Amino acid sequence: MIELSKSAYAPYADPEDYILQWTDRIWEPRGMGQIRDHYRHDIPVHGAYGTIVGNEPIIQACLQKNAAYPHRLFTGEDVIWEARDEDTWISSHRIINCGKQEGFWQYGPPTFKHTVSRNIAVCLVRDAMVAEEWVVRDEWAVVEQSGHDVQAVGRQIAFSPSIGLLGEKGRAGLLGDAPSNPLVEGVSGCRPETDCDEDDFVVAMVDEVWNQHLRNLVPDYFGRDIIIETTRYRTHARGDGYKTELDHLFGPFPDAQVQIYDVAFNEDSFHGTRVSVVWVLNGTYSGVPQYGPVTNSPVEIFGVSHFQFRDGKIIREWRVYDELAVLAQVARARGDEPTGV
Numbered sequence: 414m415i416e417l418s419k420s421a422y423a424p425y426a427d428p429e430d431y432i433l434q435w436t437d438r439i440w441e442p443r444g445m446g447q448i449r450d451h452y453r454h455d456i457p458v459h460g461a462y463g464t465i466v467g468n469e470p471i472i473q474a475c476l477q478k479n480a481a482y483p484h485r486l487f488t489g490e491d492v493i494w495e496a497r498d499e500d501t502w503i504s505s506h507r508i509i510n511c512g513k514q515e516g517f518w519q520y521g522p523p524t525f526k527h528t529v530s531r532n533i534a535v536c537l538v539r540d541a542m543v544a545e546e547w548v549v550r551d552e553w554a555v556v557e558q559s560g561h562d563v564q565a566v567g568r569q570i571a572f573s574p575s576i577g578l579l580g581e582k583g584r585a586g587l588l589g590d591a592p593s594n595p596l597v598e599g600v601s602g603c604r605p606e607t608d609c610d611e612d613d614f615v616v617a618m619v620d621e622v623w624n625q626h627l628r629n630l631v632p633d634y635f636g637r638d639i640i641i642e643t644t645r646y647r648t649h650a651r652g653d654g655y656k657t658e659l660d661h662l663f664g665p666f667p668d669a670q671v672q673i674y675d676v677a678f679n680e681d682s683f684h685g686t687r688v689s690v691v692w693v694l695n696g697t698y699s700g701v702p703q704y705g706p707v708t709n710s711p712v713e714i715f716g717v718s719h720f721q722f723r724d725g726k727i728i729r730e731w732r733v734y735d736e737l738a739v740l741a742q743v744a745r746a747r748g749d750e751p752t753g754v
Contacts, residue, residue, distance in 0.1 A: 415496040415605040422502070423541050428494040432504050432536070440487055445475045451543055458546045459588060461715050461735035462570075463580035474578050481523070485512030490531075490731075493689040493719060495677040496605055501539045503601040503677050505689035507719055507731055508532045510555075519575055520561045528558040529646065533717040533733045535675065535691055537601045545601070547588070547675075547691055549717050551644045553736040564705070567740035568751040574741075587715045588693055591672035599675030600691065612678045615688045615720050618727070624670050626663070628656045636728040643732040658732070662694070665703040666712060669696025686722040694734075698743055710746035714739055 417428070425431040439447050452468040465471060478485075493505040510530050514523050531554075535547040556563050570579070583589070592599050596616055618634040621627045631639075631652045641649050641658050649658050663669055675691035694714040698707055716734030720727050 415499060417496040417502055418499045421500045421538065421541060428502055428504055428538070429492040431538070431541070432492045432494070432506050433489045436487060436489065436506070436508075443479055443483075445472050445479065448472050448475070452546075453542050453544050456543060456545060458548060458580070459715070460548050460580050461550070461552075461587075461738035462574065462741075463576075463582035463587065465577070465580040470577060477518075477578065481514055481516040481518035482512045483515055485510060491684050491687065491719065493677050493679045493687045495679060497537075497602045501537070501602065503675070504534075504536045504538065505677055505691075505717065505719065506534045506536065507733075508534065514555075514559050519570070519578060520556050520559065520566050524560045526558060526560050528555050530554040530558075531642070531646075531731065531733055533689075533719065533731070535601070535689070535717060547600070547715075547717070549715060549733045550735055551646070551733055552738070553740070554645050556737060557645065563737070563740070564744075565751060567737055568744045568749045570737070571741040571745040572750050586693070586695075587713055588674050588691075591674055591693070595673045595676050599673075601675050601677075604676065607678060609678050609680070609686075611686055611688050611720075611722050612676050615690055615727070616673060616676065619671055619673060619690065619692070623659065623663075628659065631655055634727055636723060636726040639728055639730070641730045641732065643730075644734060644736050655730075661703070662732075663696075664701040665698055665707075666694065666696030667700040669694050669712075684721070688720045688722075690718045690720070692716050692718065698746070704740050704743040705749075706747065708743055708746040710743070712739060712742050 422428045422431040425434055435451050448468050454468050456468055458465045488509045490507040494502055496502045513525050513527055516523055530551040532550045536543045537545040556566050621630050639655050641655050643658055671692050671694045673690055673692050677689040680686045698712050699709045714734050719731040721729035
């Protein structure tokens with residue numbers, strides 16, 4: 414087991430305190446320039462549409478977001494962190510966002526309607542500076558709750574994307590090639606040797622229940638009272654509810670497979686035992702027409718899941734991915750250009 418140096422999260426009490434405190438310190442007073450004190454100047458930030466490189470473009474994107482949502486609040490639900498070496502660690506920070514769109518934004522003019530959504534930000538922290546980030550957001554929920562036309566916004570993003578806000582996708586896809594064994598080494602680096610079994614358990618579950626579609630094995634991996642919270646603020650309970658949500662994920666892409674890019678394990682007295690998984694789904698939009706008429710075109714979905722354990726089984730999953738980005742990929746493939754483009 415690696416013992417993390419205190420200098421790796423200084424001047425904060427521990428990694429969780431580091432993540433929660435600096436998030437508040439930047440966003441609460443809207444001091445976006447403080448990002449320079451926490452993010453490396455050449456940091457890559459990976460999202461549902463591609464990658465943004467550099468802390469200055471990130472500051473510029475945040476300024477635009479603040480103009481649209483000047484009173485938005487962030488509340489940290491959990492920080493799953495794991496050491497990579499004595500000076501490096503990974504955090505998977507689950508966040509609830511609440512606020513109103515009070516200014517102009519890429520989705521349209523202000524509507525002043527209250528919205529609630531969930532993000533997960535995965536940060537690689539080296540020598541107390543964020544060196545790389547992977548972030549997923551439930552933007553469909555934001556657009557829908559704001560009262561905007563989700564389909565119209567999806568078409569607009571598909572054909573007139575703001576690279577400064579959304580990033581650019583490389584030739585190798587959103588996150589590049591998947592690691593051969595993410596339990597040993599993921600995109601955040603080599604993992605330490607641990608005595609935990611829960612991370613292996615989750616990886617096996619994704620292979621069997623998700624990729625092999627062995628829904629009959631749900632009772633083997635999940636407690637009776639499993640609750641799944643996911644995009645558009647949907648919540649399902651028990652095994653049948655979990656299967657329903659998997660149908661929502663895989664039904665439009667029946668040939669899809671999910672590859673795992675990173676894993677982190679943490680256990681504490683308050684949150685219990687949790688595992689974070691960074692994953693990417695690749696499939697063909699050839700199934701149920703969930704996003705409009707099928708296109709038989711490839712779709713790539715970047716997601717992060719948090720799994721909570723009790724008595725050796727999963728009793729909660731929070732699954733975040735950007736369905737608006739999925740809609741935009743489908744609209745682009747179908748040629749659904751918005752009026753005026």
